[in-house]
Amino acid sequence: MGNAADALASSEMLRLENLDTDIAPPQAAIEATMQAVTRDDANSYLPFLGIHSLRRAAAARVSATTGVDYDPEAQCIISAGGLSGVLNCLLALIEPGDEVIITDPAYAGLLNRIRLSGGVSKLVPLVVTDGRWRLDLDALRDAVSSKVRMILTMSPSMPSGIVHTGEEWQAIAEAAERADAWILHDAAMERILFTEAPVLHPASLGGMADRVITVGSVSKEYRMIGWRVGWIVGPRQIMDDIRLVSLSNVVCQVGITMPGAEAALTATDDGVAAATAEWKARRDHILTEMMGLPVIAPDGGWSLLIDTIALGMSPGEASQKLFRDGAIAATAMTGWGQEDRAGRYLRFVYANEPVSRLLGLRDRIRKAWLV
Template identity: 45%
Template sequence: MKRAARMDGVAGFGIDQVADAVVGADVLRLENLDTDLPLPPEAVAVTRAELASPVSNSWLPFTGDLGLRAAVSDHIAARHGHVYDPRREIVITCGGCEAVLDILLATIDPGDEVVLTDPIYAGLVNRVRLAGGVPVFAPLVVRDGEWSLDRDALAAAVSERTVALLLMSPSMPSGCVLSRQDWAEVARLCTEHDLFLLYDAAMEALVFDGREPCGPLEHAGMAERTVIAGSMSKAYRMIGWRVGWIAGPAPVVSDAGWVHVYNTTGAVSVARRAAEAVLRGPQAHVAECVAELQARRDAIIAALPGWRIVRPAGGWSLLVETDRPAEWFLERGVAATPMTGWGADVAARHVRFVFSAEPVERLESLSARLA
């Protein structure tokens, strides 16, 4: 059977293979993004209450309930100071990664280049390929023990074939957080080269060490050049609900919305109701989870002195530079993910530890397991 050219270079994750190899309960599950952090209080209650409602068994509206779209608009306005029209500039999707693919399919032609950082989430890299685009990587650098955007490398990655930058902050899997000066350089590149920014905002609330939130929409001209892919899966831990969104200029959101409709029809109705309730509800639980994630990060670093670990500034994973394969870690009761395919040369030198599903007390056992 014919194989589509777009599948060239598209490879599977190492995550599921590592998870399948886990035997026994005494293995630290650091290989995937499941979480033991508590759900928002409204998530389960509203889902249960709405199960029997007729509107929870409806196809409509394909692009998401207006109430949820308005809640997303308010959520973005509170964080970024920009108000999106819920009717024309927001579409609800089946998670944030569907939003990314919808945007790419609506904007990328075969051969168009999209610049990402190295390392970066393999799911973003391969969605660029599935859309017919060519991923180009700008390597991150380490400054003061943390990952940092190399602005010169980012500028050098832009060519006459570049149409977009695809960035996360905090970035997965590195935990790199872009500074206000970094976003200013992104804005300069987008303006000078007539690019658009696909901003994966899934992790943006999960920043550590009291960092001041900042983002691309602070900079002049970027509201017209930015398309946001958002999600309930990270800051709100609602992984299984599969609710995300697209927010941006009306023309591209309209096109991406049609991609969404013809790909998935609509996000699950009852999940959309829960998402709206959570976005409208108290937000203190987000800060509580950030504090717990930061404590877990610190526990891993303290347990492994002498290991080449780059401290993440946010998110819920970190990278360890090592030539040891994932199998070596698993033999010692640590399930970790190889980073082959999660960027280029920088990613390939690392394995990933995810700290969203293991408490501090178990993470402290790393020192004995990996002695």
């Protein structure tokens, strides 16, 4: 869908298909990156695990969120983006046939990395309650078995935008303890919240710090997609294994972008609050224009889902009609979970289009879908 929209090169096309954003990165990050381009030490493989100052900043970020004191030298590794960090953790922890509990729907990139590691996704459904996503706690309890090695979490999650409640986090922690499993937490969007609730992190729960590995990145919150910088922070006993995988996989990070990532993490104003307020305004506008349609409101993140099966169309058919007759690019959730769950939905990303361009969205949808 992204390729088709690029090829059309139409300014009328609403780009709701891809996780880009038009909101600028922190100015301090841009300036630090521009300076790094001229520095010899930024044009290097070393240090393999990431520059020390960035590791300190990333460990401090996770410590501030969790209340856990992480040693940046022993418990933090810089990765070439968040998903590289997720894959390295999976490769370090998963043996062929091990099960990984993950929600349905879930980001296809996470599901595919479970496959690459030799793992098997154990899908736990998200259910719609009062127009919002909730985790099926009974299904989570039933998913626990001796084969489960890991629970892979994300909150807010992509593509659904679910933000786990305290009750849900407690159930996840109990499932991990019953299975004697790791929790691998993708924290890429943890502060992009549209509720009044504070950030909840699984490592902050009693006794869970030794089970939780956090992967973060500058891509989403800091709007730094092209920098490709992430971090892995976790218990001492597993970090040596993850280090070895990191060295054997991508080897090192992008040297000229790490100083920019550090600047973002240490900036007085990183712009996350202002960006979140803007993304919330876009979400609210879309929900208003789509009132009466089977759309599920996200409580955070960059995207929302609409059940096109309930409208008598497959997501693929709905996507093609929108593209052809409504000048809207949107992605069907094929491969983002089971066909009868995630496969019912079409995703709208609101991170890259301002409200001024979203005006009249319902008229475009009505024209394409005749609803």
